[in-house]
């Protein structure tokens with residue numbers, strides 16, 4: 362097979378690929394991802410289907426970044442993990458200076474798996490710690506203990522020194538002291554990166570049902586605001602740059618793969634529930650695990666939704682995602698990417714939002730201020746209303 366060459370700009374030609382690995386040991390109460398629990402006997406069948414989907418590329422497509430998300434990619438037993446790595450590296454070979462990131466859970470991760478990942482070029486690990494408080498882990502229905510994270514970091518660090526720690530704030534009953542303690546304990550583990558997410562109650566999840574029944578109480582907005590500003594202060598004071606609404610990194614350790622999404626650049630996506638954006642067409646695979654396998658086995662597409670956005674809609678979508686970044690939107694680059702002058706679309710709104718100290722504008726770049734980051738959803742809504 363010949364290797365496809367890349368020449369077009371990154372918003373048209375994918376240089377990033379996401380692979381969804383749905384398997385998990387159990388289903389956490391707040392989780393709304395496409396996960397497969399109790400289907401371990403279907404792992405090989407899933408990889409067979411994934412292979413068929415990858416073969417639709419026709420030729421191997423070199424990429425700069427690869428990301429295995431889930432689910433829990435590291436839940437796969439070594440033999441199947443190796444098969445997956447071989448398969449993906451065949452169809453999506455990595456360019457020099459690549460980033461190859463994998464999500465991992467502290468439970469079920471061992472040195473042999475980390476070494477295998479590193480042998481196949483994985484150079485970034487994202488550890489789902491979420492919290493170091495036993496009570497909060499229990500509410501989230503996570504299946505690891507607080508000390509598991511430090512135990513895992515001990516063998517991850519020498520093999521893959523670039524690891525990120527994921528933390529969740531806004532968990533029912535969580536106090537600000539507990540959140541500060543979570544950050545302090547996570548910082549002590551010397552990660553290069555943090556992803557901090559406010560807990561959301563996704564419709565249909567067990568946690569959502571518990572809230573509906575009154576069994577758990579969501580924290581109020583003010584408390585969540587305090588948690589978020591505490592994260593900005595504590596992580597910045599410890600040398601982590603707040604480079605995206607929910608992400609903080611040491612210099613040189615921002616997640617390159619996720620930047621693809623925040624730039625609104627093209628990307629491939631394979632696996633159940635995976636999203637892709639190729640040649641201006643957004644596609645979403647079915648979230649149904651069995652349907653995904655069956656369709657591919659029958660020679661059918663696993664695509665569930667496909668939409669070609671109009672240029673103006675795409676331009677507004679680009680505004681929404683690029684404003685997530687600390688660098689915000691650079692006017693000239695935005696024009697080259699979308700064909701629209703930013704001010705012709707939202708110039709008046711930008712002016713208003715600057716007047717309220719929610720955006721800052723130096724004539725070339727526009728970005729969220731600290732206050733703007735705290736109410737980012739409302740700022741985006743205002744900007745998108747102009748469409």
Ligand code: SF4
Nearest residue numbers: 385388389392431432
């Ligand atoms: S481990 Fe992650 S993907 Fe799996 S169920 Fe829990 S939150 Fe969802």
